[in-house]
Amino acid sequence: MTHQPTLDEIRKAPKVLLHDHLDGGVRPETVIDLARETGYDGLPTGDVEELRAWFREASDSGSLERYLETFAHTVGVMQTRAALVRVAAECAEDLADDGVVYAEVRYAPELHTSGGLSLDQVVEAVLEGFRQGSEGRGIRVGALLTAMRHQARSMEIAELAVRYRDVGVVGFDIAGAEAGYPPTRHLDAFEYLQRENAHFTIHAGEGFGLPSIWQAIQWCGADRLGHGVRIIDDIQVAEDGTAKLGRLAAYVRDKRIPLEMCPTSNLQTGAATSLAEHPIGLLRRLYFRVTVNTDNRLMSDTSVSREFARLVETFGYGWDDLQWFTVNAMKSAFIPFDERLALINGVIKPGFAQLKWQA
């Protein structure tokens, strides 16, 4: 049997992360510190390990709506400039420690203004944190600005993303409960972004099925899909393993539309029943442009390396598969083509070559 990459080895590989929520990746100790400093008194416990376990367990509800309730506690302590700078800096540090060389981290500016910050001040604080936390650590972190799909501020947030596009904001997203909130509610924002030649991804096919994916791509013009797991509803697999793609699935594959897959998160929200049955296995086999992501490192108690290690364990993936996921992600990033290429050829390929050589 060929050697399978171990968690320690995977940590050393140069990895790329496209789907990670800033408010879903706060260190538990920081949540507690910030609650004390900012006078937030809603935490379920003041003990670090208990709080870590609480987030993980409370997120295992099997429903996206209930999964999202836990964010009240992280968002609750991220309402000052100092808190946002700290959380963003620690995010960059934690990702760098995990061996991530390029990350796009998202958050919803509109959720961080209850302490009096303006949307611009929120964005500036997070960018400053990413700058501080990345410095000298061999990682580049770009921001994606998210609008909440049940709210009506997407146009404002899209304009904010365009205003900050040259100083670290690389794209736009919508998130929140999916059922009942189709992406077309925000069509004006997506059309504005297209006119501005800006990039965006849409959470779709997680808490709701094919219509959401279809709208995200064919009405809204999404560059990438957040999750997109339900695309398998448009694929029929025969007993001999051959697959027949419906028109939407074929379109997604033919157009190389990146799928930002987040396996552990999907098990928690009920978007998939087990890792072995997770659509990522089939989609990878069919050469969809699959990428592997964390979604919420705190709620899922995970990291890119851990997601990779779980996939290795479940599907028997080797270094070539992990490199394929990584190159897919880098190709799908929202930074300019020449910069993506430089990371693929100068960092990712040499890094994986060295690990494969050692294995």
Ligand SMILES: O=c1[nH]cnc2c1ncn2[C@@H]1O[C@H](CO)[C@@H](O)[C@H]1O
């Ligand atoms: O998996 C997800 N699906 C949909 N929305 C999410 C997910 N994870 C986090 N958020 C939502 O995005 C906001 C901004 O980061 C979070 O506050 C949370 O409400």
Ligand SMILES: [Zn+2]
């Ligand atoms: Zn997400």
